[in-house]
Amino acid sequence: MTRIAVIDGHPDPAPGRFGHAIVSAYADAARAAGHDVRVIRLAGQNIPILESRKQWLEEDVPEAVRPGQDAIKWAEHIVFYYPLWMGDMPALLKAFIEQAFRPNFALDYGVEGSKQLPKKLLRGRSARLIVSMGMPALFYRAYFAAHSVRSFERNILKLTGIAPVTTSLIGNVDSSERHRARWLKRIATHGAAGN
Secondary structure, three states: OOEEEEEEEOOOOOOOHHHHHHHHHHHHHHHHHEEEEEEOOOOOOOOOOOOOHHHHHHOOOOOOHHHHHHHHHHOOOOEEEEEEEEEOHHHHHHHHHHHHHHEEEEOOOOOOOOOOOEEEOOOOOOOEEEEEOOOOOHHHHOOOOOOOOOOOHHHHHHHHOOOOEEEEEOOOOOOOHHHHHHHOOOOHHHHHOOO
């Protein structure tokens, strides 16, 4: 079975948030199918933003980020969930990624000043991005070209060796309970399959 890390990037810790239900549906179905699952919930965590190159290169990774790093290193498959906020991932998830994907965790830049491309340290892992939004997902794809998802996939995940990356874009989250229930069932199917 597969080792799966699920990163819940919803910054609101309120248990009634649909995003937390999405994460639970995936994780519960994956466990029921025999997969080994670790869930990292970012809500309520004190994750500071990076403000300088010096912090990026020299300061220790914050304690709140280390369990997420451990889960990502341990995993064969990583699921990132986030709600689309102002067209992008919430700032808390962005801060987590900036802190977690530091040099020598996600990329090895080699000797300073060398012209070599960074070595991808997260090879051998796949990922699924699950993104919920109020607008129709088709509109997000067609009009906005799914820019936040594409940037995350190309500029962070694939750059560090995580591939293949699949996506689940959940639009119209406020439309109806029936619509949300159908999506939870779909997400649970992915969890059970470990993809």
